[in-house]
Amino acid sequence: MNKKEKYFNEFYDKKRDDISFVTIKKGASISFKDKSYIADYELPVPVRVQKLLEDVKKQDERDGITLNNIIDGIIFIIGSDINFEFITEYENMLHQLEFDIKPYIIYCINNFNENEREDAVVYGKALLNLEENEKSNFVYASALENMGLKLNMDNKELLSQYFLEEANRYFEKCLDYDDKFALAYYKLGYYYKRSQQYLKADIIWNKHQVIDDDVLRIDEIRNELINLKPYVDFENGYNLVLKEKPDEGLDLLLPLVKNFSNWWNLLFFIGLAYRMLGKYDIAETYFENVLKLEAEQKDALNELGLCKLCRGKYVEASELFTHVLNIDPGNCEVFCNRAVSYLYNDQLDRAKEDIQTALKINPNDSVALSIKAEIDKNI
Numbered sequence: 060m061n062k063k064e065k066y067f068n069e070f071y072d073k074k075r076d077d078i079s080f081v082t083i084k085k086g087a088s089i090s091f092k093d094k095s096y097i098a099d100y101e102l103p104v105p106v107r108v109q110k111l112l113e114d115v116k117k118q119d120e121r122d123g124i125t126l127n128n129i130i131d132g133i134i135f136i137i138g139s140d141i142n143f144e145f146i147t148e149y150e151n152m153l154h155q156l157e158f159d160i161k162p163y164i165i166y167c168i169n170n171f172n173e174n175e176r177e178d179a180v181v182y183g184k185a186l187l188n189l190e191e192n193e194k195s196n197f198v199y200a201s202a203l204e205n206m207g208l209k210l211n212m213d214n215k216e217l218l219s220q221y222f223l224e225e226a227n228r229y230f231e232k233c234l235d236y237d238d239k240f241a242l243a244y245y246k247l248g249y250y251y252k253r254s255q256q257y258l259k260a261d262i263i264w265n266k267h268q269v270i271d272d273d274v275l276r277i278d279e280i281r282n283e284l285i286n287l288k289p290y291v292d293f294e295n296g297y298n299l300v301l302k303e304k305p306d307e308g309l310d311l312l313l314p315l316v317k318n319f320s321n322w323w324n325l326l327f328f329i330g331l332a333y334r335m336l337g338k339y340d341i342a343e344t345y346f347e348n349v350l351k352l353e354a355e356q357k358d359a360l361n362e363l364g365l366c367k368l369c370r371g372k373y374v375e376a377s378e379l380f381t382h383v384l385n386i387d388p389g390n391c392e393v394f395c396n397r398a399v400s401y402l403y404n405d406q407l408d409r410a411k412e413d414i415q416t417a418l419k420i421n422p423n424d425s426v427a428l429s430i431k432a433e434i435d436k437n438i
Contacts, residue, residue: 090126200246248264327359364379364397
């Protein structure tokens with residue numbers, strides 16, 4: 060069980076603990092409109108004490124438990140513990156009262172206020188536990204998403220991530236039931252955009268444009284796709300660089316600099332592309348600009364060091380690699396890089412010391428072993 064699964068198990072256990080039980084005596088009657096349910100035996104029915112107290116305060120003529128209190132408790136039980144021993148009897152009660160609980164759950168979720176987002180999650184889970192389809196998955200996912208966004212506003216980033224990831228999982232499950240369910244595509248695009256998965260957002264939203272029949276949503280997402288394009292170009296561009304196609308990558312990345320000059324990720328991949336092309340002086344400029352924005356960006360420091368190394372500036376290179384190792388002292392690759400800079404600067408003892416450290420970190424590193432062989436030749 061991972062941390063997220065553990066969190067949600069504990070979340071629903073806690074919600075289950077919010078419930079107390081009141082025993083209905085055998086023969087007691089519960090009415091709804093012109094229908095009645097008569098208990099065949101003593102039956103514990105769930106209520107949330109806090110909810111009960113709030114409702115009692117609002118009652119003008121009589122105190123006590125109302126059907127609404129019982130329904131709320133039943134929904135909480137279904138949402139937090141679907142295997143509870145009296146679930147079947149509660150379903151029988153609702154059947155005899157001809158109380159359709161599913162639209163009631165949706166009605167409640169739609170009318171919950173901002174302080175009831177946790178309740179909405181439990182109600183959504185109850186709807187899902189009653190019947191799983193594209194609509195119940197969507198309702199539950201939306202409740203999870205609202206909770207995640209609220210936690211993000213409260214700077215509870217890890218919990219926000221849990222809820223948003225879970226929301227995404229259930230939005231995706233909508234499509235398992237109906238691959239033309241437009242609202243799922245609509246929501247998934249926003250999730251992928253927030254997660255900086257721009258290509259996935261672009262693909263999902265383009266599918267949405269074909270499937271949805273809501274004019275306002277179509278226009279909204281059309282505008283989102285226009286705004287998304289530079290981010291899609293960035294993702295396509297850096298993927299080309301990582302696939303060792305720097306020229307093609309630069310064709311997409313360079314036009315973005317005009318509007319995104321403060322985006323260090325963009326500058327980094329442009330620098331990387333130029334280093335791959337052997338244009339080390341241009342690459343250096345981009346990596347230096349990255350470091351003006353993110354002074355401790357270790358990948359940019361390392362890449363700048365490699366550029367210096369390739370241009371024969373061994374002292375500057377070793378200083379940059381030392382800076383990286385102060386940030387990330389267990390980095391085998393950087394120990395190898397600094398060993399090479401020492402080797403080329405005829406500092407053989409230092410080179411030997413660094414390569415020994417690299418091999419302690421990773422004894423089977425092929426690069427470290429080849430550098431060691433070169434050092435041994437020169438000693």
